[in-house]
Amino acid sequence: xxxxxxxxxxxxxxxxxxxxxxxxxxxxxxxxxxxxxxxxxxxxxxxxxxxxxxxxxxxxxxxxxxxxxxxxxxxxxxxxxxxxxxxxxxxxxxxxxxxxxxxxxxxxxxxxxxxxxxxxxxxxxxxxxxxxxxxxxxxxxxxxxxxxxxx
Amino acid sequence: xxxxxxxxxxxxxxxxxxxxxxxxxxxxxxxxxxxxxxxxxxxxxxxxxxxxxxxxxxxxxxxxxxxxxxxxxxxxxxxxxxxxxxxxxxxxxxxxxxxxxxxxxxxxxxxxxxxxxxxxxxxxxxxxxxxxxxxxxxxxxxxxxxxxxxx
DNA sequence: CTTGACCTTCCCACGCTGGAAAGGTTCAGG
DNA sequence: CCTGAACCTTTCCAGCGTGGGAAGGTCAAG
Numbered sequence: 001x002x003x004x005x006x007x008x009x010x011x012x013x014x015x016x017x018x019x020x021x022x023x024x025x026x027x028x029x030x031x032x033x034x035x036x037x038x039x040x041x042x043x044x045x046x047x048x049x050x051x052x053x054x055x056x057x058x059x060x061x062x063x064x065x066x067x068x069x070x071x072x073x074x075x076x077x078x079x080x081x082x083x084x085x086x087x088x089x090x091x092x093x094x095x096x097x098x099x100x101x102x103x104x105x106x107x108x109x110x111x112x113x114x115x116x117x118x119x120x121x122x123x124x125x126x127x128x129x130x131x132x133x134x135x136x137x138x139x140x141x142x143x144x145x146x147x148x149x150x151x
Numbered sequence: 152x153x154x155x156x157x158x159x160x161x162x163x164x165x166x167x168x169x170x171x172x173x174x175x176x177x178x179x180x181x182x183x184x185x186x187x188x189x190x191x192x193x194x195x196x197x198x199x200x201x202x203x204x205x206x207x208x209x210x211x212x213x214x215x216x217x218x219x220x221x222x223x224x225x226x227x228x229x230x231x232x233x234x235x236x237x238x239x240x241x242x243x244x245x246x247x248x249x250x251x252x253x254x255x256x257x258x259x260x261x262x263x264x265x266x267x268x269x270x271x272x273x274x275x276x277x278x279x280x281x282x283x284x285x286x287x288x289x290x291x292x293x294x295x296x297x298x299x300x301x302x
Numbered sequence: 303c304t305t306g307a308c309c310t311t312c313c314c315a316c317g318c319t320g321g322a323a324a325g326g327t328t329c330a331g332g
Numbered sequence: 333c334c335t336g337a338a339c340c341t342t343t344c345c346a347g348c349g350t351g352g353g354a355a356g357g358t359c360a361a362g
Binding site for chain 2: 048085
């Protein structure tokens with residue numbers, strides 16, 4: 001099996017298969033004399049594992065860990081479960097963020113006429129002064145708040 | 152106001168402000184003789200607009216369009232609404248994908264003992280043979296990078 | 303043998319962000 | 333007035349995961 005067949009069989013593009021090999025996620029494939037990569041059933045299985053994990057939104061790093069556990073006959077299922085649950089938590093957080101965004105946007109859109117006139121609560125909200133200000137950047141001299149006290 | 156102050160005032164890092172300028176999202180800032188960027192109230196407002204739009208998950212391209220509309224006195228609110236609604240639809244799609252993933256993972260985790268033993272339905276499912284195989288040659292995005300809320 | 307499909311490597315791009323290097327500017331305090 | 337800290341400047345490098353393409357080698361069918 002060449003890389004193209006492996007790609008078709010697993011749903012991962014040849015490009016990505018090479019990339020995964022290069023970055024060490026999967027081991028280097030065997031080669032023919034001429035340099036073609038050759039894939040065997042075992043490799044295909046691994047690739048499928050990777051694809052499914054990616055479909056579930058696992059990061060490459062997590063997949064690496066899962067692959068290690070997958071191959072480890074003496075693994076403890078608790079280790080796997082921990083990874084999975086951590087991932088679920090991360091996904092849920094993202095989902096909440098998305099929900100918030102959607103909620104805000106829907107609210108704004110609902111209050112927007114959507115006609116030929118220029119008045120639009122979406123734009124005016126985005127451009128307004130007072131909405132949570134955020135001060136995440138740490139500075140030594142604390143007085144950056146909007147007035148040029150210097151220069 | 153220098154770039155550092157602008158960063159503190161808007162919650163966008165100096166690095167990103169320069170990047171936005173470089174890529175043309177925002178106009179080039181005024182400069183002092185010595186080359187320091189100088190920001191005025193108007194610029195700060197624009198930056199805040201950008202940050203809020205990013206917080207709502209808009210892409211840079213969309214923000215560009217919104218900015219143009221924002222500055223256009225004669226815009227039609229319908230145009231804004233269209234962008235917002237399109238974005239909502241995209242976010243909702245991502246949310247559905249996330250929900251599916253979470254559902255699957257929770258189901259798998261629920262059936263995993265999570266003890267010292269190696270048996271684990273999570274791993275065996277990922278590694279199993281038969282799950283929709285097909286030939287999804289172009290499986291684009293199983294959830295790309297765009298769904299992180301900023302900051 | 304030719305052709306076309308396939309393979310190889312290598313480099314570029316995207317969006318967004320951070321880090322670091324090497325150097326100039328500004329200003330407060332000694 | 334000088335020094336040092338904090339700030340600014342540009343430039344380059346890295347990463348995620350993916351795609352695109354160029355330049356070239358290989359293989360199997362006609």
